[in-house]
Amino acid sequence: TYISKFKSSMASTAHKTEEEKKEYFDSPEVLDQKVTMLAKMIKESKHFIAFTGAGISTSAGIPDYRSGIHTVLPTGPGAWEKLATGSKDKKKFVRKQMSSAVPTLTHMTFVKLMEEGYLKFLISQNVDGMHRKSGISPDKLAEAVSYTHLRAHETEADLVCRLLLEKK
16 A cells, blocks of 8 residues: 555665664763854854754654664654564653644754844754744744645644554
C-alpha cells in the first residue's frame, strides 16, 4: 500500500551505524565558550537568520525523527528509528500531542532575539507549529516542510501521527 511504501522509505533514512547514532555532549566549560562565541557573533551580525529542526521541540515533549534507539532524550527514539528497528520499547517516554505542547525556552529566545532586532528571519523544517505558537510573525517565518504525502485536509503533523498509529 501507499502508506507501507512511505513508511519504508522514511525508515530507510534512519541512521544505520552506532557511530551515526552516537550522541555528543560538551563539558560545561566548552559549552560556555561556545555560547559566548555565538552571542558575540549574533550581536555583531547584520543579517542573522536561524534554521531550526526537530531537536528544538524535544524539550516540549515532541519526539524528533532521527534520535537513535539509545538516546538520552526523554522523548525516546525518533520516529524513523522506531520504524527502522521495529522498536516496541515498553519504557514510558515523555511525549505530548503537538496541539497541547508549549513553546520551549529556545522558541521564546528566538522571539526575544527577533523583538530586540537581532534575528531577522527564521526558517523551520518542523511540523509542530511551535514557532507560530511562540509568537514569531508568519511574515518572518518560512516553514520548509514537505506536504507531498498528505491526504486532503491533512497536515504533515496529522500524517506523521497517522503513520505512527498505524504502526501500533
